[in-house]
Amino acid sequence: MIDIKKEIQKDRRAFIKNVLGGTIAGSLLLVIPAGSNAVEIPEQLPGMRDEDSVFTKKNFVFIVDVTACIGCGSCCVADKNEYNVPDGNYRTWVERYIIDDHDEVYVDSPNGGLDGYTEPRTDIPFPVRDTFFVPKLCNMCEKPSCVQVCPVGATYKTEDGFILIDKDRCVGCGYCIQACPYSVRYLNPVTRTADKCTWCYHRVRKGLLPACVNVCPVHARKFGDLNDKKSEVYKLLREPHVISVLKPGMGNKPALHYLGLRREVV
Amino acid sequence: MSVAAHGETAAAVANYIFPNDLHVHWSLMIVLYPYITGIVAGAFIVSSLYHVFHIKELKPIARFSLLFALAFLICATWPLLNHLGHPERAMSMMLTPNPTSAMAGFGYIYSAYMIVLLLEILFLYRPTVVALKKQTSGFMRTLYGILSVGSDNVSEKALRLDHKIISFLAAIGIPMACVLHGYVGFIFGGIKANPLWATPLMPLIFLLSACVSGIAGIIVAYTLIMKFTGQPLDVNCIRTCVKFLWGFFILDFVFEMLELFSHFYMATHHWHTLEALYSGPLYVSFWVLQVGVFSVIPFFLLMALSLVNWNDKVIAFFAPIVSVMILCQVLLMRWNVVVGGQLMSKSERGATTFHPQWLEKEGILPAIIIMVAPIVILWIIGKILPFWQKDDPAAQQAG
Numbered sequence: 229m230i231d232i233k234k235e236i237q238k239d240r241r242a243f244i245k246n247v248l249g250g251t252i253a254g255s256l257l258l259v260i261p262a263g264s265n266a267v268e269i270p271e272q273l274p275g276m277r278d279e280d281s282v283f284t285k286k287n288f289v290f291i292v293d294v295t296a297c298i299g300c301g302s303c304c305v306a307d308k309n310e311y312n313v314p315d316g317n318y319r320t321w322v323e324r325y326i327i328d329d330h331d332e333v334y335v336d337s338p339n340g341g342l343d344g345y346t347e348p349r350t351d352i353p354f355p356v357r358d359t360f361f362v363p364k365l366c367n368m369c370e371k372p373s374c375v376q377v378c379p380v381g382a383t384y385k386t387e388d389g390f391i392l393i394d395k396d397r398c399v400g401c402g403y404c405i406q407a408c409p410y411s412v413r414y415l416n417p418v419t420r421t422a423d424k425c426t427w428c429y430h431r432v433r434k435g436l437l438p439a440c441v442n443v444c445p446v447h448a449r450k451f452g453d454l455n456d457k458k459s460e461v462y463k464l465l466r467e468p469h470v471i472s473v474l475k476p477g478m479g480n481k482p483a484l485h486y487l488g489l490r491r492e493v494v
Numbered sequence: 495m496s497v498a499a500h501g502e503t504a505a506a507v508a509n510y511i512f513p514n515d516l517h518v519h520w521s522l523m524i525v526l527y528p529y530i531t532g533i534v535a536g537a538f539i540v541s542s543l544y545h546v547f548h549i550k551e552l553k554p555i556a557r558f559s560l561l562f563a564l565a566f567l568i569c570a571t572w573p574l575l576n577h578l579g580h581p582e583r584a585m586s587m588m589l590t591p592n593p594t595s596a597m598a599g600f601g602y603i604y605s606a607y608m609i610v611l612l613l614e615i616l617f618l619y620r621p622t623v624v625a626l627k628k629q630t631s632g633f634m635r636t637l638y639g640i641l642s643v644g645s646d647n648v649s650e651k652a653l654r655l656d657h658k659i660i661s662f663l664a665a666i667g668i669p670m671a672c673v674l675h676g677y678v679g680f681i682f683g684g685i686k687a688n689p690l691w692a693t694p695l696m697p698l699i700f701l702l703s704a705c706v707s708g709i710a711g712i713i714v715a716y717t718l719i720m721k722f723t724g725q726p727l728d729v730n731c732i733r734t735c736v737k738f739l740w741g742f743f744i745l746d747f748v749f750e751m752l753e754l755f756s757h758f759y760m761a762t763h764h765w766h767t768l769e770a771l772y773s774g775p776l777y778v779s780f781w782v783l784q785v786g787v788f789s790v791i792p793f794f795l796l797m798a799l800s801l802v803n804w805n806d807k808v809i810a811f812f813a814p815i816v817s818v819m820i821l822c823q824v825l826l827m828r829w830n831v832v833v834g835g836q837l838m839s840k841s842e843r844g845a846t847t848f849h850p851q852w853l854e855k856e857g858i859l860p861a862i863i864i865m866v867a868p869i870v871i872l873w874i875i876g877k878i879l880p881f882w883q884k885d886d887p888a889a890q891q892a893g
Contacts, residue, residue: 318513335510335843364512373687379597380586399586400579402519403597409687411512411840415519420579478686494842 269436274456276435283387287454288483289461290427290438291471292363295488296448299324299361301344303440303449308342310428310439317414319425320365320440325492328354333492362493363449365440366391366412366425367474367482374404374413374422383422389483390429395421409478427451511839511846518836518848522861523573528678528700529707529828530570530868535675536708537563538611538667543738545664551734555716558881560615562715563708565872567608572864577856596684599677607667607674614663616641617656619879621648621888629887637878648888675704682831689764690771690835695753699827702746707824709739710817715872717814719881729806732813733799740796743820747789750827767842775837775845780830788823792816 271277276284299322307313307320322341326334326349334352345361372391374383382397383404398421405413405422416423428438432451436442441449452461464487465471472489473482486493537559543549544556575581588605591598616623624646627638645652679700682691713735720727754772757765772780795816799809837845851857883889 316513316516321513323510333843335841337510337513340513373685376594377596377685378592379595379600380583380590381592397583397586398580399583401577401597402579403595403681405514405519406685406836407687409840411514414514414517415579494840 271435272437272442273432273435273451273453274458275453276432279433285455286388288368288389288427288432289452289454289465290365290368290441290484291450291461291464291487292365292484293448293450293487294360294362294490294493296446297322297361297363298446298448299341299345300445301341302443302445303363304340304342306439306443307425313423314417317416317423319412319423320363323362323364323493324349325358325360325362325490326352326356327358327492328352329357330354331357360490362486362489363440364410364412364474365484366427367410367480367484368427370481370483371479373407373409373478373480377403377407379403386429390427390432391424392426392429393422393424395419395423398422409475409480410482509844510841511844512841515839515841516846518833518846520577520832520836521848521856522850522858523577523856523864525825525828525832526573526861526864527570527577528675528832529825530566530573530864531678532675532700532704532707532824532828533711534563534567534570534607534708535671535701535704536706536710537566537712538671538708539705540709540712540735540738542664542668542671545660546668549734551730554728554731554882555712555735557618557883558716559708559712560611560618561875561879561881562712562872564611564615565868565875567604567611568871569864569868570604572867573861576860576864596677596681600681603670603674603677607670610663610667610670614660614667615879616643617660617663620645620656621653622880622886624648625887625891634878641878671704672701676701682835687840688835688838689757689767690831690838693753693757695749695756696831699746699749699753702742702749703824703827705742706739706746706820709735709742710820710824713739713817714814714821717810725882725884727806727810729809732809736796736809736813736816737800739817739820740800743793743796747793750789751785763842767838771834771838771845775847776830776834779826780834784823784826784830788819788826792819792823795819 276286279286301322304318304320304322311319313319318340320340321337322345323335323337324341324345328334332354334349336349341361341363368389368391370389372383372385375385375391378384378398379401380397380399382394382399383391384394385391395416400415400420400422402415402422405411405415408424413422413424415421428436428440431438438449438451441451450460450464452459454462454465456462465485470488471485473485474489475494540552541556541559541563544552575584578584585601587598588601591601620642623638623642625648627635627642627646630638676697679697682688682700683693683696686692713732717727717732719725757768795812799812799816804812833848837848839846850861852859880886
């Protein structure tokens with residue numbers, strides 16, 4: 229072990245020089261932005277970082293496993309942090325379903341499930357038969373009503389299936405909010421334009437999973453490329469599983485699928 | 495209502511609404527928008543009944559109806575602009591429209607209709623404007639010069655040509671008025687996500703209620719102006735208006751009820767939601783007010799006024815009263831459709847509430863200002879173009 233006192237006594241001037249130099253060098257590392265490769269996050273979506281065209285040839289789908297969700301609200305927290313979503317508006321939320329033995333269905337989603345479901349409901353008059361959680365987010369419809377009705381084309385569909393909003397074009401008329409059968413849209417009070425979940429397009433373009441998928445502790449949210457036969461989503465959708473979409477009668481053909489979806493869910 | 499309270503409310507009444515459905519996005523301004531365009535379309539139709547269908551009794555109000563329509567048409571975009579999050583981008587709807595959007599057509603239809611209406615007024619008032627130009631000086635003379643578009647020719651031949659153009663404009667104006675308001679109905683009727691709106695009958699109901707509100711508006715304006723200026727009322731004209739009002743109102747009311755009855759009879763899963771809405775949040779504004787007070791009572795009043803040969807005083811007294819009731823009926827109908835439709839959550843499990851505030855951006859006070867504005871504009875127009883034949887120098891010369 230180096231005896232500090234001895235070192236200092238040996239050459240006080242050199243010691244101070246070294247300490248100062250080290251401090252300045254260390255501070256500079258904090259001030260000068262590190263290159264994007266400095267902290268390399270491993271690619272979560274295979275092949276995305278090799279994509280160089282504007283639109284990928286991928287066919288992204290989102291699968292929510294209703295049987296796995298524990299209603300912890302991590303996805304909602306991650307989403308709110310990722311987008312700084314104004315209070316009272318929800319890009320994603322988690323619903324709690326409770327069915328009693330008289331087949332009455334009770335649904336709630338206090339604060340969109342942001343705080344997690346830590347307390348049981350106490351207002352159910354009969355014994356509970358079943359209970360489950362259903363996370364909701366943008367359905368990324370193949371035939372999106374919002375894109376159809378937007379008067380200025382501010383809401384559009386990319387060739388790889390994302391429905392996005394150009395907040396610099398949106399006039400804030402709210403027609404898309406009326407047209408969305410799933411109520412995933414809201415009028416952002418800060419930008420005064422329509423807003424909604426994007427399946428974290430900015431992350432996906434960089435080969436990362438959507439923020440909510442990334443944080444889900446029980447892997448209830450799954451995201452991937454249906455064209456990739458090795459992907460989990462391909463296997464789930466191509467193999468015999470109980471899979472459905474929300475409001476199929478609307479004819480919007482969502483790319484958001486639900487594993488183990490129950491008929492009580494709207 | 496705070497966000498946390500939303501969860502409590504939802505839990506308390508076993509009434510779940512999607513978290514983004516708590517807020518009613520289309521409020522008073524979007525209630526006024528179809529109301530105002532409806533009055534425009536209806537007033538135009540009153541004028542066309544004279545100019546195209548030659549209902550002679552309506553002559554005293556034929557020109558006034560057009561000016562009345564113009565005053566309201568000028569204000570039709572105001573509630574929309576007040577509603578938009580970015581009104582400065584409103585012109586994008588016309589410059590870079592999305593062809594699949596039902597809303598994108600409004601700018602074009604509105605503009606085309608405005609052009610037809612202005613042209614018809616200019617041709618109709620051309621002899622008047624020429625005569626007034628000779629009588630006035632200074633600013634008013636310049637103004638009449640602009641309004642006569644540089645032509646002082648009021649020869650019999652020129653007037654005959656004018657008459658042909660007026661008939662043509664009035665004739666194409668009828669389908670345009672129908673398109674204007676049928677289209678407004680379609681903006682709502684084309685929204686499949688909302689079971690209250692999504693019905694092919696919506697454009698028809700909007701159109702019929704437009705005719706009704708326009709005729710009623712004309713009756714009220716005509717009788718009030720005559721009363722306050724101490725001029726004699728043409729009761730025959732009012733009688734004819736009342737008959738048309740009754741006719742259109744029969745169709746309007748019957749279709750409104752048929753639409754509801756069809757939902758009830760088909761009893762799809764949407765009816766479950768609609769039933770809860772009509773028996774809950776809309777019970778008073780729909781059943782009690784729109785249907786009970788302001789439809790059934792005017793229906794029988796109009797029937798009595800049309801079928802029984804009352805003396806002039808009775809007609810002059812009851813016609814404006816029943817017209818005001820009809821105007822209330824149509825306003826309530828707009829409210830129940832526009833706001834009512836948004837009260838239901840798309841969760842199909844509950845309804846939110848909506849109480850307009852007085853001073854907010856889209857509140858009651860701005861709504862009152864926007865409804866008073868057309869009356870002020872009409873008063874200004876009245877200073878330039880005479881409403882009635884007896885104030886018209888050209889008509890006096892001819893007569």
